[in-house]
Amino acid sequence: MEKKFVSAKDVAKLANVSQSTVSRVFTPGASVSEKVRRKVLEVAEELNYRPNALARGLINKKTNIVGLAMKDIQNPFYHEVLGMFSMKLREKGYNVLFVYTKNEEIQQEEINHFLEYNVEGIIITDALLSSNVVAKIHDNNIPITLFNRYHKDIPCNSVSSDNINASKEIASYFYEQGYRDIVYITGKINTSTNKDRQKGFTEYLKEKKIEVTILEGNYTYEKSYYLTKKMIEDGHRPEAIFGANDITAIGALDALREKNISVPEETAVIGFDNIKMASWPSYMLSTWVQPIEEMVDEAIHLLLNNDRVNSPKAVKLKGKFIHRNTTK
Secondary structure: OOOOOOOHHHHHHHHOOOHHHHHHHOOOOOOOOHHHHHHHHHHHHHHOOOOOHHHHHHHHOOOOEEEEEEOOOOOHHHHHHHHHHHHHHHHOOOEEEEEEOOOOEOOHHHHHHHHHOOOOEEEEOOOEOOHHHHHHHHHOOOOEEEEOOOOOOOOOEEEEEOHHHHHHHHHHHHHHOOOOOEEEEOOOOOOHHHHHHHHHHHHHHHHOOOOOEEEOOOOOHHHHHHHHHHHHHOOOOOOEEEEOOHHHHHHHHHHHHHOOOOOOOOOEEEEEEOOHHHHOOOOOOEEEEOOHHHHHHHHHHHHHOOOOOOOOOEEEEOOEEEOOOOOO
């Protein structure tokens, strides 16, 4: 049996109100009396009416859709971020149009997907963005906010942790514990997050006359595990390891365990992010906590208030160190 299509006009007729009143009832924040709202919702329930968000967007020239581009969907940190953005935006009456980009740099055809749906703003997490793509988005008067990263040469608002000072505090902890043979396992070397974490960590220790061993982990479990295991097999057993994110630190931790190196007695390990896995009993990883909820709230605020144009804001928020079983 063919499903009958119920329109806003049908609801308006039965509720004895105008079609625009029906539209206001289903628009978050729109002005309508409680009595009329209840009446329209009762009729809508009776007719099994569901508003067509895209059609309403064409009429109102407001789609209430926010685009979100992400690359590293395997990283649990970004799973948590995506879930929180979806929840927070839904509370404000917005839907998320998610685009997974396979390339390091977000492509024009992926941006076209956002433009086709007339999104009201775009949040970009770990994908790189070219100035040409930014210009195309700005030509369509769509604001952009970068999340968990920033770019000095691209005129976009951004929200991230204060990665330099966070990594300095981690370096200070290692130094105060008396560690001198220290390893940093990097993230993606061309990202602002990794650059800042590496800068803060290595510069602090360099001032203390300590040269840090650098392993290029690329923010992945597999590479960090392999590099740590190879380092140990080559005869280097460091006193402390700082992983650029928790997944990196967990890869190093598993390699240390496989080689029967006691943690933290022989080698201390610290990660960054505080993903849920970090608190699992099998890991209990000491890590730096990023204030994800505060970062998401700030990113949404910047995006929806369209605070950009001449002076983009680069907001950097403080986190905190959480001590678990992988440090003394």
